[in-house]
Amino acid sequence: MSKIRWATVASSLSCLGIGSFLGKIYGTRCHDSCASCNGPLHYFSLPVAEAKVNTELQVPVTPIRQEISAKGDAPTGNNRVSQIMRFGFPGLDNVRTLKDYVISYDRRNRTANWVFEHLTPENVAYNEYVDRKHCEFFEDESFHPYHRARNEDYKGSGYDRGHLAAAANHRSSLQAMGETFLLSNISPQVGKGFNRDAWNKLENYVRKLTKNHPNVYVCTGPLYLPRKEPDGKTYVKYEVIGKNNVAVPTHFFKVIVMENEKGDFHLQSFVMPNQALPDNINLFNYQVPVDSIERAAGLLMFEKLPRNRLKYINGKKI
């Protein structure tokens, strides 16, 4: 029996990804009056819950596990992985743990399924000794050569080597930042207008959340979204680069849970197309219902987050 895992934010559904729109809007904006419409995202089908749901199904979802205390205290142990993964693993495919982030790797596409980070004011604080100028991109030798991305795959491709777990999120040590340069944590990203601009803006926004939230949990990953082609059929199509056929995702997602001083949570989830976007974008126009990411990526996000302490989703009180 299906159940509604997340409160559906009606406004997010008004334009984004509603299947019936897609045939009509191919090649155009869906309509000029839509405040949350930014063109490219809408050419793709992002699966969402139906806009009209049976209210009988909208029962509050009870916490799946009880080991997270009612106060929601972060784990007291010094196990960094348990801190980062406090609210559960989105999936369990080829998981690796690093100094300050956790990754699930997609061997077929030569890039991650997801990466998970736990940002704190301390970990993102400026540290003159921890600087990306000391870092180099390098192969992840923990994976078989058949499944590895290499620097030469990216060279001349036209794409940036874009971080999923951002380098600047990991200033606690040079090792922590250095490990974000593993090519398993890298995806081909459009440079100008995306990695260096719109996506960077989103990463900066997430870092700034640590100014008034002691704990910020971030899950980031690629999407390969289906798109209706001119023959009327729907296909997943994406470029691959280099001798190792590293996949170029059509989109990237970021799901954020921030905890305030009271121990209440706010969840925000974003999808951005891997394309040059205008300089003046409003990040919040790229918010989507988290279940649309879960459906598209084959993941389940923050399953162990106590639902009774989740107070906001995408800025809307619940």
Added chain:
DNA sequence: TTTATTGT
């Protein structure tokens, strides 16, 4: 500030 690649 942070994100990077290419060419010299």
